[in-house]
Amino acid sequence: MLKTVYWISTLCLTLIAGTAHASADLPSIQRGAHIAAEVCNGCHSLKYIKYKDLLSIGLTRDEVNTLRGEKSLGDPLKAQMAANDALALFNVVPPDLSLMAEAREGGPHYIVELLTGFAPGADGQTTNRVFPGIKMPDIFGIAQADPAARKEIEQKAIDVAAFLEWAADPQAEARKRMGRGVLIYVAILTALFYLLKKKIWRRLK
């Protein structure tokens, strides 16, 4: 019996430990927020994110005020370029980015690969390794960058991907916190059920 109790608690602890990611890298998310609002937001909307949401990842009120300009705290991050203008310019409306980190196979990793995937092609045109023929320009200019600049750009891509990962799932931290409590509770309850079951079934012997 002790063995089973041990087995159950071990199972839970492994589950909890195995699935509890290291806490998200807040400074990286914050840098990413600046890049997203200052650069990507020029063409892309982030319609499910409001300026006030940025406060919850630790941006100061002043920082948010600078980012939002005339807009109010409750406004979503709409694209600065009108959809029609974008359509005329790129032949496609740039997709909303708020769910992007969950809308592609590979998630945030895909975004990093995409942003750093630009390279000079054979015909002098810039091409993209992961999305050939993409209509988005090489935002960070990585195709022409020297190794030092490359490093910097890669970090930027990682930061913005981290921000987009948060944006796609802002409750992730709260969810995991709650999940740990729930799993521990259910583990205790299950152990109690087990003991009670043993006890009741012993009457049959």
Next chain:
Amino acid sequence: MSKKIVAWIDQRFPLSAFVKHELTDYPTPRNLSYWWGFGFLAGFVLVIQLVTGVFLAMHYKADSNLAFDSIQHIMREVNYGWLIRYLHSTGASAFFIVIYTHMARTLYYGSYRRPRELLWWTGQLLLLLMMATAFMGYLLPWGQMSYWGATVITNLFSATPGFGEDIVVWLRGGFAVDDPTLTRFFSMHYLFPFIISAAVLIHLVALHTVRSSNPSGLNLADKDNIPFHPYYTIKDLFGLGIFLLGYFAIVFFKPDLFIDPANNVPANPMQTPADIVPEWYFLPFYAILRSVPDLAGGVVAMLVSVLIFAAMPYLDRSRITGGARYRPIYRTLFYVFVIDIFVLGYVGAHPPASLMKLTGQIATSIYFLTFLLLPFVSRWEEGRLLQSGKLPADVVDMARKEIEASHA
């Protein structure tokens, strides 16, 4: 006080008698393993789905312009909306895991055999209702997979001879999946669970008429039956605890496990995603559909592949009880079948390149062959086993009696 209330009710409604008859005195075989706990689990998941579904419906908007946004509203703005949605989306998969296991147990132990045919068929009905409910529910988030899944599946009805196209248009309420489709799917998705609940009651009435089967396959003596409560209530609750550990681990730590990335892109009727796959619980049947080169043939094959389970009480002609327990060849068939289903699932999840296609076709043939061979194999194995002298005496007795009865 509570005694008085119960007495008051008992004069007007057979409450105590019901509890006694169905729970505290209901005789249950004492040798049931944990495999017999999956029926209870299925009932529990049904309740989870009903409750979370009702609360989701308070915030969801069944309108093609608003549906996708309303899901994000639930995820981001409604208090605990993310929890309720993940409980529901994970619950759908959990439901199928539990039900498929429940079915596998029935097949392994031959629990579908006489006199449990009706019990098995009501279960089959429940499976069909569940599949319909899950399919319609999957359209509601109005993502790319939702949209194209519904498009492909409603298109299957175009295989109906004569007026296939008309049926497709009628089902969709338009020439493509659109707002009318969404609103009717939502209506039906809300209705079906209540039909399922009613069907569950019928399933339970049938169960309590014929009683639970048991791993030995024998009809147990009275002394080997124990009251359902408290013995099986507590055993089922322990099983529930183990189930919940896994369920909550997914809900809280990997909730996107069963959500295709493409479904986080709003539905776009002008562009199909690179490869569309149904939810995992439909994959084996989807693979069968694709393995037949002809559309009508594929649809028929898929339908038959689901419905053929209903014929099991007649396909299995052996009169030896206990299913795979005493019958090595049947056991082998069972395992081959289970592995085959996993192969089909794998094939269904991948684009039909040439090797994949061939694998799918072989697996589809094996799927149907197991059913087709069963009547002959089971009868042949019966004769062999009865002569071998390796079976327990009471198993042989039971089989002999049944054989005699069938001659008379």
Next chain:
Amino acid sequence: MCQNTTEIPDESRRDFLGALTASVAGAGAIAACVPFVKSMSPSSDVLDKATVEIDISKIGMGQEKTVAWQGKPVFILHRTPAMISEMESSKGGKDPEPDSKRIQQPEWLVVVGICTHLGCVPNKTASGWFCPCHGSVYDNSGRIIAGPAPKNLILPPYHFVSEEKIVIGKA
């Protein structure tokens, strides 16, 4: 583990274990209701609408404007000196209250436009408001003067941001 225990402690231990298990399970069941109950409270986007900013510079002397706050009508009345002096000299009806307690600036009356009887929206009259449902009469301070309504019109929380702007709701 418990092979050597006798019948009696055995039974009592089962009872204790049973009670413990039942209470832990019961507590969990109750806790599980919390998210569902809370999901029915206003969501964050609804709470965002908890305040509205109103430009009052366009409301002429003696005019009333109805604005929506939290989905409810709010009357903003720009009172004339005559109205003010009349209201200051009156104590109201069955729910007496001095006018000074009902205003921040004498020219501006801000009240929730819902009759305290059964929730209809009263119509503006020269001397105040008249509720079409059951005939309650309010004066230009929103106080109940006649009819079935038990209380004066409710005052929403608000503050002046400038001469021309007020914010209704708790900021």
